[in-house]
Amino acid sequence: MPRAAVVGAGMTEFGIHDIPLEELFAEAAFGALDDAGAEPADVEALYFGNAMSGQAENTTHLGPKVATHAGMAGIPVQRFEDACATSANAFKNAVAAVEAGVHDAVLVGGVERCTPETGRDTAAMTRVFASASHRQYEQPAGLTFPGVFALLTKRHMYEHGTTEEQLAHVAVKNHGHGALNPRAHFGKEVTVEEVLDGPVVADPFRLMDCCPFSDGASAVVVVSDELADSYDAPVDVTGVGHATDVVPIADKPTPHVTQAARDAAEEAYEQAGVSADDVDFAEVHDCFTGAEVLASEALGLVADGEGGPAAATGRTARDGDVPINPSGGLKAKGHPIGATGTAQVVELTEQLRGEAGARQLPDADRAVAHNLGGDAATTVVSVMEVRG
Amino acid sequence: MSDGLTHAAWSDALREGALLGGACDDCGATVGTPKAACPHCGARGLEPVELPTAGTVYTETTVEVPPEGIDERGYRVAVVDLGAARVLGRLDGAAEIGDAVALAGHVEDEQGYVVPRFEPA
Numbered sequence: 001m002p003r004a005a006v007v008g009a010g011m012t013e014f015g016i017h018d019i020p021l022e023e024l025f026a027e028a029a030f031g032a033l034d035d036a037g038a039e040p041a042d043v044e045a046l047y048f049g050n051a052m053s054g055q056a057e058n059t060t061h062l063g064p065k066v067a068t069h070a071g072m073a074g075i076p077v078q079r080f081e082d083a084c085a086t087s088a089n090a091f092k093n094a095v096a097a098v099e100a101g102v103h104d105a106v107l108v109g110g111v112e113r114c115t116p117e118t119g120r121d122t123a124a125m126t127r128v129f130a131s132a133s134h135r136q137y138e139q140p141a142g143l144t145f146p147g148v149f150a151l152l153t154k155r156h157m158y159e160h161g162t163t164e165e166q167l168a169h170v171a172v173k174n175h176g177h178g179a180l181n182p183r184a185h186f187g188k189e190v191t192v193e194e195v196l197d198g199p200v201v202a203d204p205f206r207l208m209d210c211c212p213f214s215d216g217a218s219a220v221v222v223v224s225d226e227l228a229d230s231y232d233a234p235v236d237v238t239g240v241g242h243a244t245d246v247v248p249i250a251d252k253p254t255p256h257v258t259q260a261a262r263d264a265a266e267e268a269y270e271q272a273g274v275s276a277d278d279v280d281f282a283e284v285h286d287c288f289t290g291a292e293v294l295a296s297e298a299l300g301l302v303a304d305g306e307g308g309p310a311a312a313t314g315r316t317a318r319d320g321d322v323p324i325n326p327s328g329g330l331k332a333k334g335h336p337i338g339a340t341g342t343a344q345v346v347e348l349t350e351q352l353r354g355e356a357g358a359r360q361l362p363d364a365d366r367a368v369a370h371n372l373g374g375d376a377a378t379t380v381v382s383v384m385e386v387r388g
Numbered sequence: 389m390s391d392g393l394t395h396a397a398w399s400d401a402l403r404e405g406a407l408l409g410g411a412c413d414d415c416g417a418t419v420g421t422p423k424a425a426c427p428h429c430g431a432r433g434l435e436p437v438e439l440p441t442a443g444t445v446y447t448e449t450t451v452e453v454p455p456e457g458i459d460e461r462g463y464r465v466a467v468v469d470l471g472a473a474r475v476l477g478r479l480d481g482a483a484e485i486g487d488a489v490a491l492a493g494h495v496e497d498e499q500g501y502v503v504p505r506f507e508p509a
């Protein structure tokens with residue numbers, strides 16, 4: 001039996017938005033409500049994600065601010081902060097709430113503004129992002145977030161022979177997918193040569209191995225299984241797993257296996273009664289090309305050590321046997337931190353409904369979303385399926 | 389049961405050229421930074437232990453785009469495997485994964501927090 005259903009999905013374009021967070025979130029919230037055919041009054045609670053508005057924009061207590069702006073003042077709002085896994089954590093708790101009967105219908109979503117064009121410059125945002133690494137034992141070394149994933153990826157390269165060219169193929173693939181997505185931050189294709197010619201950010205990552213700083217918002221309407229059939233296009237949520245790992249990186253037993261993702265995937269698959277072999281496609285947290293390689297292995301979509309070759313040989317492309325990030329992923333679609341988790345749910349919903357337009361995958365009946373936070377110390381894995 | 393290792397004690401030791409970790413009597417794990425309880429089994433009161441100051445590079449990267457507050461570019465950050473535990477710090481010099489390195493001091497940020505600095509052994 002499904003744990004819950006998504007009956008409405010909406011998101012803004014990811015890119016540059018020089019408007020207040022409340023206006024940005026309302027656009028996604030109204031998109032989700034309109035898609036569901038629901039009114040604000042139908043929503044009993046808001047599960048809201050935003051990672052760093054306090055640091056980046058000096059605005060806190062955002063829950064009632066966005067609820068008020070979107071016509072939902074009065075309902076309970078809970079705000080989640082879990083670095084880049086912020087709104088997947090909100091989604092997890094929303095699913096649990098409707099499953100338990102706490103609420104029948106809720107809105108889940110997130111918003112963030114990260115672009116230098118609308119806020120702080122690259123150096124300042126690099127510091128804000130680095131706040132997710134350990135304040136005492138990592139930040140004083142000058143560790144950045146590209147650096148965090150570089151540390152994980154270089155050990156993977158050492159263990160498995162993953163190459164910079166294979167990493168570049170992840171970027172090329174996701175830019176290609178993103179070119180089909182009208183809401184993507186980056187809409188143009190790139191070549192392996194262009195990726196490998198880019199300036200180094202933190203080796204082995206060059207500029208195009210990294211996702212952009214993005215502004216954006218996303219939202220979904222989540223309802224109980226009992227209520228789902230009263231909406232036009234429900235998509236089932238059959239499993240949501242959530243796990244954490246040791247912080248800091250140096251104390252993780254094997255950092256590059258991203259154990260939290262493996263634990264979360266096992267939990268999600270078990271709830272859904274499926275295995276990785278049953279998954280038709282995945283949206284994974286490719287904040288850096290290496291992160292997609294690690295995620296594809298942690299989810300069991302490819303064998304350990306095969307993430308790089310799978311990207312290079314096209315297995316993870318739209319027409320491959322395990323399509324990954326048909327939306328373009330964080331790499332091309334963009335990564336407004338607090339909006340990323342529910343944006344993955346938006347993509348799963350549209351693909352599983354067969355409403356993904358030019359980027360629609362054939363035979364998409366079951367999919368998985370993998371949203372990672374911090375140095376991979378938080379991961380939420382969700383399984384969604386065409387309603388049975 | 390010991391009183392456990394604190395950030396202050398860990399930092400003071402590092403300034404004096406020593407690396408401290410915490411050893412768990414219950415599960416046998418050793419961690420390279422202070423914890424109020426063992427992250428692997430939950431046992432409280434990890435025993436402060438002095439870690440070796442030499443080891444091998446477990447993983448490393450060169451940061452070319454620094455955060456606000458750091459003016460230099462092209463500095464290296466590494467996780468160093470000391471045997472019983474690993475620690476993260478700066479790496480000066482040409483050591484790659486698997487190469488031998490040794491503690492060579494520390495770096496300090498604007499709030500006075502310190503992390504180890506390693507050089508090729």
